[in-house]
Amino acid sequence: MFTIATLYHFTALENLPALQLRWKKYMAQQHVTGTLLVAPEGINGTLAGPEVGIHNTLAMLAKELGIATPNTKFSRSDVNPFPKLKVRLKRETIPLGVAVNPTQAGTYVNSQQWNELMANPATITIDTRNDYEVKIGQFKGAKNPQTRTFKQLPAWLAKNLPQDKSTPIAMYCTGGIRCEKSTAYLKQQGYQNVYHLQGGILKYLEEMPQHNSLWQGDCYVFDDRVAVTHSLAPAAHYQICKSCNTPVNAADFKRQQGNICSACAAAQPA
Template sequence: MALLHNRVSNKELKERLMQETEPRTTISFYMYHPIANPQAFRDELWKGLHALKVFGRIYVAHEGINAQISVPVSNFDALRQYLYSYEWMNGMRLNIAVEDDGKSFWVLRIKVREKIVADGIDDPNFSMERKGKYLKAKEVNELMQNPDVLVIDMRNHYEYEVGHFDNAIEIPSDTFREQLPMAVDMMKGREDKPVIMYCTGGIRCEKASAYMLHRGFKNVFHIEGGIINYVHQVKEQGLEQKFIGKNFVFDNRLGERVTEDVIAKCHQCGQPADTHTNCANDACHLLFIQCDACKATYEGCCSTACQEVIHLPEEAQKELRKGKDNGAHIFSKSRERLRPRLDDR
C-alpha cells in the first residue's frame, strides 16, 4: 500500500524546512462542492500534493475542501494545474498570503471531517446554493460609505482583536457555530439593512451569508476571498485601505501585517502590542498577545506559574504534559478566558 501519511517527527520536519533554500509561497483556498467519497478523494489528493512537495493543513468533507498550504515557488504552476485538473476546482481562487516568509507549514496533513467548517447547523432545509453576493475590494469600499450598512466580522475574538475593518461589528464568541445564531439575534430587527460579512479567506463568511439569507435577511453580501483577497486588490488598484491592523492567520506566522496600526494590547502589561504567541510551557501552550518587554520578563510564558515550569527538568515537564491535549483549545481563548490565567502573574 502506498504511503499516505507522514512518518517523520515534527522536529526533523521543522529542521528540514529551515534548511530549504528555495522560497515557498503560502496559499489558502476552499470550495463548497459535494464530494461523494471524502476518504478516497483525501488519499488521492495526498499523493498528488506530496509529489509537489506541498506542506499544509487541509480538511475534506462531503461539502467540499478547505486548505492552507505552502508550495515551493517552482512548483506553483504545477500545483495550480493539478488542482484545476478536477473539474469542480477548475478556476478556483487561490489566495496568496499578504506577508509571507515561506515558513508557514512543515508537513502535509489532510483530514476527513464532517464539515470543512464546523457550523452547528442541523436544519435540513439549509443550503449553500443560496448565498450572499460576492463583493470585490472597490465594491466593499463603495458600499461601506452607506451609513446604513452593517459590517459583520465572522472571525473569533483573538482575530478581531488585532485587526478588523473600521466600524466592524464583533460577534463575541470563540466558535463559528456559536456566532451564526448570535449574529442573527444581534441583528434582529434590521433584516432589511445591507449586510457585509467577512472573514480571513472567505470560507466562513460565505457560509454565514447563506445562513443569514436562510434566516430572513434580505440584502446580504460577503467579501470575495476574505481579508486576504481584499488586501491584495487594494494594493493592486491603489484603493483606500479600510482594514486596520493585522490579519490573524492559522499557521506558524500567526499574523500578516496589513497596516502599521497597533490596535490591540499586551495581555500582561496592557501596552500596545499585537504579536500573538503560544506560551513557552508546552503543557499550557496558551495563545495570547505579548509585547517584547513581557516576552523577556516572562521568558515567553503567559504567567509566572508557567515560567516556573519551563525551568523544571525535562522529565518533570513531560509528567505535566501527560494526558493533556491542547489541540484547538489554544485557539479558543477570548480575553475574558485569558484573564484568570494572566492575573496570577
C-alpha cells in the same frame, strides 16, 4: 522563498477516502506541505511549497472539482510555515454548528465594492472571525460578535440582527470561507441583501492601496506567521501565548514565566 496558498471551495463531494489518498499522493510529489480539509460540502486549507508545486496542486484540484480555480489567496515566506502535509476528512469544511447549504450563499463583492458598501450608513458590517483574531485588526466600524468559536456566531446573529430582512448586511473573514458560509445561513433565515468580501481580508489587503484602505491593524493567520501586515508581510511583533493560545504583542510577553501573556501571568497563583 515559499509560496503560501489559502484556498477553499464549496461543492458536493463523494467518495472522500479515495480523494484523500489521491490528492495527498499528488501534493507530496509536488513537495507541498500544510493542511487540506476535505468534507462532503467542499474543501478548505492552507498549503505551502515551491511556486510551481503550489500552482500544479491548484490546477489538479480545479480539474478534480470541475472548476476554473478554487478561491485562493497567495502570500510568500522565507521559511516554510508547515512542517508536514495533512489531508484530513471532516464533516464540514468549517463547523458552523447548524445545518446550512453553503452553495446558496450571499453576493460576492470585490475590494472596491466593499468600500462602497461600507460607506452606506444603512449597512451592518459583521466580522465573522473569533474575538482573538479581531483584537489585532478589523475593518473600521465593523461589529465584533466576540465569539470564541465559529459555532457561536448563529446565536449572536439571532440576538443582534434587525427584524427588517431587507437590511444590507456585509460579512467578512480572513480568506472568505467563514463569511461565505455565514451569508448562506442568513439567506436561509430570510435576509435578502447579504454580501461577503470576495477573497476575504487577505485578498482585500492584496488589492487595496493602503491610502484607500478601510482596514485597521494586522490580520491574524493560522500558521507560524501569526499575523500579516497590510503588505501581507509577516508581522514580526506577535507571538502565540502558550497558555491561552491567542496572538499577543511580543512586548506584552512575560518571558520569565514561560512565554505567556500578561493576562495569563496575572491569573496565575502567586
